[in-house]
Amino acid sequence: MANNLRNAFIAAILTGVIVTPVFGLQLVRQGARTLMDPHWSNVLIAMAVVFVGQLLRPWLAIPFRRLKSGLPTLPAAPSQGNKWLVLLIIAAAVIWPFFGSRSSVDIATLVLIYVMLGLGLNIVVGFAGLLDLGFVGFYAVGAYTYALLYHWGGWGFWEALPFAGAMAALFGFVLGFPVLRLRGDYLAIVTLGFGEIIRLLLINLNWLTGGPDGISGIPKPSVFGIPMARSSGTEGVRTFHEITGLTFQSQHVVLWLYLMALLLALITLFVSTRLKRMPVGRAWEALREDEIACRSLGLNPTRIKLSAFTLGAMFAGFGGAFFAARQGLVNPESFTFIESALILAIVVLGGMGSQVGVILAAILLTVLPELARGFAEYRMLMFGLVMVLMMMWRPQGLLPMKRPHVELQTK
Amino acid sequence: MSDLIPQMTQQFFNGLSLGAIYALIAIGYTMVYGIIGMINFAHGEIYMIGAYVGLVTLTAVGTQSGMPVYLIVAVMLVVAMAVTGAYGFTVERVAYRPLRGSPRLVALISAIGMSIFLQNWVALGQGARDMAVPNILSGAVQFHMGTDFDVMVPYSRIMIIVVTVVLMIALSLFIKYSRMGRASRACSQDMHMANLLGIDTNKVISFTFVLGAMLAAVGGVLIALTIGKLNPFIGFIVGIKAFTAAVLGGIGSIPGAMLGGALLGLVETFAAAYISSQYKDIVAFLLLVLILLFRPTGLLGKPEVEKV
Numbered sequence: 001m002a003n004n005l006r007n008a009f010i011a012a013i014l015t016g017v018i019v020t021p022v023f024g025l026q027l028v029r030q031g032a033r034t035l036m037d038p039h040w041s042n043v044l045i046a047m048a049v050v051f052v053g054q055l056l057r058p059w060l061a062i063p064f065r066r067l068k069s070g071l072p073t074l075p076a077a078p079s080q081g082n083k084w085l086v087l088l089i090i091a092a093a094v095i096w097p098f099f100g101s102r103s104s105v106d107i108a109t110l111v112l113i114y115v116m117l118g119l120g121l122n123i124v125v126g127f128a129g130l131l132d133l134g135f136v137g138f139y140a141v142g143a144y145t146y147a148l149l150y151h152w153g154g155w156g157f158w159e160a161l162p163f164a165g166a167m168a169a170l171f172g173f174v175l176g177f178p179v180l181r182l183r184g185d186y187l188a189i190v191t192l193g194f195g196e197i198i199r200l201l202l203i204n205l206n207w208l209t210g211g212p213d214g215i216s217g218i219p220k221p222s223v224f225g226i227p228m229a230r231s232s233g234t235e236g237v238r239t240f241h242e243i244t245g246l247t248f249q250s251q252h253v254v255l256w257l258y259l260m261a262l263l264l265a266l267i268t269l270f271v272s273t274r275l276k277r278m279p280v281g282r283a284w285e286a287l288r289e290d291e292i293a294c295r296s297l298g299l300n301p302t303r304i305k306l307s308a309f310t311l312g313a314m315f316a317g318f319g320g321a322f323f324a325a326r327q328g329l330v331n332p333e334s335f336t337f338i339e340s341a342l343i344l345a346i347v348v349l350g351g352m353g354s355q356v357g358v359i360l361a362a363i364l365l366t367v368l369p370e371l372a373r374g375f376a377e378y379r380m381l382m383f384g385l386v387m388v389l390m391m392m393w394r395p396q397g398l399l400p401m402k403r404p405h406v407e408l409q410t411k
Numbered sequence: 412m413s414d415l416i417p418q419m420t421q422q423f424f425n426g427l428s429l430g431a432i433y434a435l436i437a438i439g440y441t442m443v444y445g446i447i448g449m450i451n452f453a454h455g456e457i458y459m460i461g462a463y464v465g466l467v468t469l470t471a472v473g474t475q476s477g478m479p480v481y482l483i484v485a486v487m488l489v490v491a492m493a494v495t496g497a498y499g500f501t502v503e504r505v506a507y508r509p510l511r512g513s514p515r516l517v518a519l520i521s522a523i524g525m526s527i528f529l530q531n532w533v534a535l536g537q538g539a540r541d542m543a544v545p546n547i548l549s550g551a552v553q554f555h556m557g558t559d560f561d562v563m564v565p566y567s568r569i570m571i572i573v574v575t576v577v578l579m580i581a582l583s584l585f586i587k588y589s590r591m592g593r594a595s596r597a598c599s600q601d602m603h604m605a606n607l608l609g610i611d612t613n614k615v616i617s618f619t620f621v622l623g624a625m626l627a628a629v630g631g632v633l634i635a636l637t638i639g640k641l642n643p644f645i646g647f648i649v650g651i652k653a654f655t656a657a658v659l660g661g662i663g664s665i666p667g668a669m670l671g672g673a674l675l676g677l678v679e680t681f682a683a684a685y686i687s688s689q690y691k692d693i694v695a696f697l698l699l700v701l702i703l704l705f706r707p708t709g710l711l712g713k714p715e716v717e718k719v
Contacts, residue, residue, distance in 0.1 A: 017497040021464045022536035025471065034543060131516055133523075178704050185450050185519055188705055189654060193696035196651070204689045205452045337647065341523055348520055381531040387524025388506045395510075395517045 008054035015050040112261035114362040118346040119268045120315025126353035128308035131188040131290030134195025138168040138313035141337035142320025147215040147330045157221040168317025176309035200330040214331025351397025428568040430676020431575035435630035436653035437668035441624025445599040445663035452522035455650015456529035461628025462635040464491040492625040499624025533643040567637040616661040655699040661712020
């Protein structure tokens, strides 16, 4: 007990030292001068909280230990009955927006973009175990491919979509080729460097990308070639509502975007699920578990890693093109490192390699901040904290995939 | 033509002082990596916090207090080192120690989380906008090299170089001769063995984090005084570059971090001066990629053998 008290005391003092220069002595700018505004109550409260928290730690730890093993894990292979459940969920996802409010459908579209990105990164990080911190770079390539094709060539969304994916995949291939020999955390830093290089190039290549302002006026996806807008830009082309005789409502555009996002997300889900069961998917997982064993079994690690990297980048490209279409404008601001960290957090929070988990995490991480708009300034703080705490209490993620495995009998 | 040499001398001093800052931060990366094999992603944030603590101290002391300038700087450095030492200790204790022995990915993600947390922690407390740092070290040494262009080296940049060199020498001696320095070298060779021989490895790891944080804080305070402004997000890019410096010199090697820092600072400054200032970050990142491709062990690093 005395020991416990001493520890709590030391922790409280440390807290005081840490909190004082940030929250205790707040700097205030007054014209050209910098003044100081002391808030000692903040420091004292923090110290008191830490002191009490440290004293009660043995009791506070109990629920967290439960959390570590309490949540369920997913079965390895979905059984037959799940098929109907999946169809039901898809049907619900298609039908609800017709009754939902405009803003909730809009947020759902955003969620689906993150689902797409999360599933793409899941291939790289979850399946192949390669930590990619520059994923947002490929997202940016996809977005800018569509934006530039529109800007310079007048292409529509559907014509540009395959090119956006292909371009991002090409970038993934070219950038991945030299760096994939690197070990885990070096790879992370190099990919981060690539992500930053792409962003810096987008800012600085003014003649091509419009610099920091980006490109605006990007059209939304059309309905089989019929523009979905209030009035069509070109002469003689009739818009969707003119043909169908509906009155134009912006709700319809939102709805259409949502359905397209859903379609793309489902395709991503389907393809990545299939890929996982193909030989290349098996090879990814084998490589993640043990590279040396893989190599001695005759698998070519570089080729396998490269395929994961390229495919992941391709999905990021699709996501990027859709993002450009939804926003109507792209600029380098949207593609900062934080975005990479957010997508990574989705994959990690969901449980690396678990697709259901990734979808769940994408919903959580997009909807929660929208609900907590009033606490916008605490958002990123909580985000960082959750990342640390997740790694401590549940590094396997919310809904990890249980893998088929054999355990050795030990006597 | 005649101005070329003075101009290059000028750029050399600018680059060297920038490189000194990178070196100070890179040592924190390299020591932590050498001992527990993880990239302490939050290290750049510690540098930023050091700069803020320096500014808070400066404001508390007051620029008009009549204290001699070098004393004010010394007080700023000492306070910043003490506080960031506490940060380094706490970050390791809270975010990394519980994860020791888990896969590298887990620790790295926790470190990224910590980095985001610290950025926003400071943004919340001190505001996210730029803060002006009063210029207490104005003036420059001017020397004439026989051409129209006079080389101007501001006192603040001279101070960076002097302070860094002094600290580097002190650090080298400390690592070489002190008990703790020997223990940390033993840990970086073989942590398990060191533990068996009675070295308190937890203490050594904590010590490494504290020492790295202190050096980063020195970098933060000095650069804040030189550049004259700071915001809570300066740590990210500098952190990545300092990591580049550590890799350039050979990660795990302290002299390597010093050399790598100086080289990176010079390359970046010359790239900004003679290629384009907009592309200087790209040059730094490209350098990182190229080193990792062609010499992953860095200039002074030892090759790492993966054991099965």
